Amino acid sequence: MGTVLLKADHIYKSFGATKAVVDFSVEIMSGEVRGFIGENGSGKSTFSSMVAGVYKRDDGTMQINGREYVPHSTVEASDNGIALVVQEAGVIAEISGACNIFLNKESRFSGKLGIDFNEMNKAAAEALKKVYSEHVDPTIPCSMLNLEDRKLIEIAKAMCDDPQLLIIDETSNALTTRGREILYKVIRDVKARGGSVLFITHDLDELVEVCDSVTIMRDGHYITTLPKEEMIIKRMRELMVGREMSDNYYRADTVKSYEEEVVLRADHLSAPEINDVSFELHKGEILGIGGLSDCGMHDLGKALFGAEKLDSGSVVLADGSHITDPKMAVEKRIGYMSKNRDTEAIILQYPIDENICIPSLARLVRNGIIRSREERELSRTWADKLSIKLRSIHSYCATLSGGNKQKVVLAKWLGNESRILIMDCPTRGIDIGVKEAIYRLMQDLKKEGVSIVMISEELAELIGMSDRIMVMKDYSISKILDRSADLTEKTVIEYMI
Amino acid sequence: MNATKAENGFNWQRMVLKLYPFFVLGLLLIFFGVLTKGTLFSSRNIKNILESSFQYLIGCMAALFIFAQGEQDFSMASNIALSAILAAMISKTSVPLALVVALVSGIAVGCACGFLYARLPIPVFFLTMCIANVIAGFLGPMTNYQSVKTPVSMLNLDNTNLKLLVAVIFAVIIYVIYNKTTYGKYSRAIGASPVVARLSGINLSRYKFAAFVFTGIAAGIVAFFSICKSGGASKATGTMFHFNVMVAMALGGATTGGPKVKFRCAVIGPLIISVLTLGMNLARIPVGMQNLMKGVLFLAVMVLSDRLSRFDVD
CATH class of the missing domain: 3.40.50.300 (P-loop containing nucleotide triphosphate hydrolases)
Structure with missing residues (x-):
């Protein structure tokens, strides 16, 4: 040099x-x-x-x-x-x-x-x-x-x-x-x-x-x-x-654990980049979906939320209702965290509190009027719970760092009491501290009976957090792997390519 | 050290940028107040300001939803002309019925625009321009290219107090809907990002449609009071209305869609235009110079607005 x-x-x-x-x-x-x-x-x-x-x-x-x-x-x-x-x-x-x-x-x-x-x-x-x-x-x-x-x-x-x-x-x-x-x-x-x-x-x-x-x-x-x-x-x-960290921030258990109750069923879903995909999501389950970036897993995430037009098949909830559009999905307490955070998950030129409250507004209405106090409480509560670093809750999301933006996305869906969370690349581009916080939160949500679909390109994350891993290849499911101490990245890769 | 300047809490630059339309209005009042030696503030002139602001106050308040969605309605002028002509035609039978016809006609055109806006992948600019032209094409033959007179009794309804009452009631209703209901909030979210709005569970078609219903209602009200004032209607009624609404909204601070479109923009903008116009007339400023001054003011506001867009000012 x-x-x-x-x-x-x-x-x-x-x-x-x-x-x-x-x-x-x-x-x-x-x-x-x-x-x-x-x-x-x-x-x-x-x-x-x-x-x-x-x-x-x-x-x-x-x-x-x-x-x-x-x-x-x-x-x-x-x-x-x-x-x-x-x-x-x-x-x-x-x-x-x-x-x-x-x-x-x-x-x-x-x-x-x-x-x-x-x-x-x-x-x-x-x-x-x-x-x-x-x-x-x-x-x-x-x-x-x-x-x-x-x-x-x-x-x-x-x-x-x-x-x-x-x-x-x-x-x-x-x-x-x-x-x-x-x-x-x-x-x-x-x-x-x-x-x-x-x-x-x-x-x-x-x-x-x-x-x-x-x-x-x-x-x-x-x-x-x-x-x-x-x-x-x-x-x-x-x-x-600025503090000591454990080497392993993933789940400590090595066997799958969730309730028998099926909360969502994907029935022969087909779209331009999804080919006859069927699976069930259980209460309290973290279902990982992995594969190469263009294997169709990101489209599948959108389809589960009703945001992707299906050629055939249906997404059915436990009460028998079919998810056909995002509005219905939100009403049925489904949350979707897009991997394109800045363009699909939050509005950058929009206040943090209003971003958090968007999906919940319909719930906060009485006689046609939004109850301002509850709206304020909702945004402040979730901003505090998730320790979002902000200078003012009224600041625009554009002023936040990547990890804090992701926390706003989480706050938005948790604030709406989502019972099913579709998380597409939830830790993409965020630092180790926020990553650890998100993994901890996922485990807490699992304990509360929230079901999570986690789409990820990080194998360690898939293996570390999922009860089952659904591996996709060429727009179809190539294998569903159960959580196990013996599961390795090599095994997952074998079904990906 | 500069780094600590921003920590001192109150930021004058932010505050000025946030409230600049108020400063513009205040400066105009002071400037023309001094120039006209106080004549601007006489009761007659105050009444004139309110009178000339009326139609644009109604138009701007109704257009808030479309502006918040980042769009504009170029069919408002034609809608006013159509509604005014129909109301004038029916006014010979019944004056209350004329009001109903004006409102129904305005809302019907608004619904047609809203329906097409929500359903067709055509930019609103082209869509509403086309609708404006279609309506304008009908107006000439419909009136035999002549103005339609109203009964003389309708001139009694051209009353400043009545207009003030209508404006206040309309303002309260719009304020509540815009700030306290999902219509306003969702409109701002749609304007800031339609993609995120949709993925947050907002039914875009519904709110896009509703935005045009509001401008339709405004067109009906403006049309009715327009025939009360002029004693008739023609295809020229309401000419350039949409353009003036656009300028008023911009002067009021609404130059982009989304959260920066505030209710206050729709109130301050028309008042700025009225004060400016009346002030210049009272000061006997020649028409050419008036246009120059309006142009300079508009330019200054646009520059300020550009500065504002770089700040996190809501």
């Missing part, structure tokens, strides 16, 4: 009364891959956004290669060799991959008759090749690409001008194993040519594999920086949350 590439000194940033980054100082060397970890809301993304010119700092100084650095915009940051790949969707869905990659750089392709799109498409194909993503077609609108390919477009965009510092903010959540491999190759390429990478992730195994060192943040403060040899997962977790 060479000279200091980025030096940040006593950086402060607040949003209203919330101190997002407090007296934070760090140095990143050229040729270094630096991990950034911390619980949701610890300030990682805020700091990286300041480096990338998204936010302006309140106080402190930054230097790039010894020169003072005060970015006023992402364009200015880009001119200084800094590129950011963001946590959420960072492409414009309606335009092509090529247009996204060269957004704001269209003048490079100016011809006599305007922009030469053929040249732009060729250059985009080259940019994608550079990030090992030749399979992505840069000429079609990004809305036609899957989430992973959109992320690869973003990576190509970030890499097209060979940045000195590449910031990757929780991007790997959206990637499959193949996508992650591509990302790691890109990181190695940046490092090999002397650039640096600031890598933010909640996956500590990945962090240990990819990074040379790691900086830990908590509540906006700098905690410490560990070199590679000191990057031990248990220690990093404890430094992140």
Whole structure:
């Protein structure tokens, strides 16, 4: 490793009364891959956004290669060799991959008759090749690409001008194993040519594999920086949350346990991406559904909630009623946590309390008028019960960190006294502390007789939490596995592929 | 240290941004009050302000639900013209019946718009423009391209106190529905994210339909009082009404759908327009300059609104 590439000194940033980054100082060397970890809301993304010119700092100084650095915009940051790949969707869905990659750089392709799109498409194909993503077609609108390919477009965009510092903010959540491999190759390429990478992730195994060192943040403060040899997962977790943590936060029991009563029956469900799926969900059961990302499990979750149009089959509850639409599902006390949290589960530009109360409003009406006091109590009670970190219950959900947003989603459905919860990737993109809290909550709900359908791409989570695991392959059920001490990831994978 | 500034609790910038329509109205009152040496505040002019605000107050309050859903109703003007013509035709038989006809006609057009809005995948802008054109196409032949006169006795109903009473009753009803029932809350949720609203158990079709019923009712009321005031109706009745409602809502602070569309937007916006227009007339500002000033004010409000959208101000 060479000279200091980025030096940040006593950086402060607040949003209203919330101190997002407090007296934070760090140095990143050229040729270094630096991990950034911390619980949701610890300030990682805020700091990286300041480096990338998204936010302006309140106080402190930054230097790039010894020169003072005060970015006023992402364009200015880009001119200084800094590129950011963001946590959420960072492409414009309606335009092509090529247009996204060269957004704001269209003048490079100016011809006599305007922009030469053929040249732009060729250059985009080259940019994608550079990030090992030749399979992505840069000429079609990004809305036609899957989430992973959109992320690869973003990576190509970030890499097209060979940045000195590449910031990757929780991007790997959206990637499959193949996508992650591509990302790691890109990181190695940046490092090999002397650039640096600031890598933010909640996956500590990945962090240990990819990074040379790691900086830990908590509540906006700098905690410490560990070199590679000191990057031990248990220690990093404890430094992140500021307390000792057990190694195993999953269920301690090793046999399935639920009541005989069937609360939901899926009867020969078929849809474009569901093929003749039938199963029963019991009272107090955690039914895990696993498989490859495109095996149909996410569509199945929506279908159980009445949000996916079925070609045939039905979802029947214990009282004989058929679930045909989300309104009916909510009335029957079913809750659905979409894996696309920011676009399908909560309204970002909407107050936290109102988000929590949406499904419950109909219950709070007397003589046509919503009882304001009960509405207030409902939102406050669940925000408190789930320890949602917020500056005001009336703030917009957009101001919350990922883990706290997920808690709002949970509060929304628990507030409606849901007896069946469909949780699609419930711990995706959230930190270890919130993860642990969600697993604990799931076990409490199970004890109370709530039935849970947990769709997950994390095998450890499926094995650790489920009474039964329904493995899906090519839109059908390939196997149902019972909870057992002998159940391994290898066994589950065998039925997935 | 800057970092601690935000911790000091009260944030002036946030408060100004949140309440900027009130400041705009206050500044206009002070400005024109001084410019007209207090004439603006005479009882006659106060009455004029209320009188000229009436129809837009009704229109804006009813349009709250559509604005909250992030949409607009471009058929309101045509709906008012149709309802006014039908009411004027029937008024020769019975004045109370004219009111009923105006309301029924307004609601019927609103229901038609609402039904199509809820069922067809057509942007509301195009849908309501098309409906407006269809109605406008009928109005000419229906009236033989002439205005339809009403009985002289109806002019007695053009009474400021009566209008004030109607506006207050309408405001109370809309306030309660918008803020205290699921109609208002769900409309705001739909405007902020129709996808999440649907996945939270909200029946989108029902609330989309209902939003147009409210503008239909408003069209009926405005149509009735319009013929009371002018003594007749023609296909030009209500011209540009939807546009003025849009401007008033924007001046009142409702420039996007969702939770930022507050009840107060529908009250402050029409008052701002009325004070501005009357103030400029009293100050004898030439018409060209009046348009310029309106344009500048509108631009300033849009800039403020853009600033507001970057803040977490509800």
